[in-house]
Amino acid sequence: MTLTKEAVHKESPDLKEGVLLECRDISISFGGIRAVSDLTFDVRENEVYGIIGPNGAGKTTVFNIITQFYKADSGAVLFREANGNVIDLVSLKTPQVVRKGLVRSFQNIELIRDLSLADNLLVGAHIHFETSVFSQMLRLPAARREERVLREKAMQVLSFLGLTDRADQLAAGQPYGVLKKIELGRALLSDPRLIILDEPAAGLNDTETEDLTGLVHAIKKDYNCSILLIEHDMRFVMDICQRICAMSFGKKLAVGTPEEIRAHPAVQEAYLGEE
């Protein structure tokens, strides 16, 4: 029996129209510390959404809960798949979450210095291979075909990033801004529905940060995906996000547009200084 779209929705957890991801009442404790406490927020389709908060507010823990690296003590992480079906990610393991189109890029760049930028893009793409490890090892035709398609896709991503000229250059010795772009490129290679970025502007100079702002806008438009980010650089967050969730001590202080967050008294007190 084939299920109609309506039937799939009926059996799925409920998610508001236009919402891609919702963390619903998520909580987690480590020992006696409640790192995240009954937190609810949602990210819409094709939205850039920021999470801000002082050190230890629980931001990274939220990312770890979304990607199922940590299992929440309670709550749900609802996600709309490409076919419209809504699932609770809590029932999945991290690699399965990645296959659903949620990709995370880390604050620490993890590139292989002695590989070209193109090859660095392809590292990690193996998770999306359809062919078996066996056929990849034996380099059977199907595996070779798949590798060729991925390589072409990597070249498209490099072109999008403005790095075609550097495709064959080693990662070693590249400017930090270029390495950061390759990190982002890895996420793009996997047809993401949601890209999760941990402090993408950390360590970038002003020009590189401006460049990244343009790139995030272009990703949203050309790849038609959403971006969820943690960032301490307030100017960058305010420039780039449609909505922001401000956290403090594991709890939500406020959600709103950059203007609303900037003007929110509790947020001013917590992060921006009372002035």
Ligand SMILES: Nc1ncnc2c1ncn2[C@@H]1O[C@H](COP(=O)(O)OP(=O)(O)OP(=O)(O)O)[C@@H](O)[C@H]1O
């Ligand atoms: N695996 C863990 N074991 C024990 N405590 C943890 C663990 N992960 C996070 N915590 C605690 O949870 C709290 C929230 O940490 P988290 O790293 O999420 O904060 P953050 O907002 O990302 O901070 P920062 O901006 O400094 O990265 C902190 O008190 C931290 O020590």
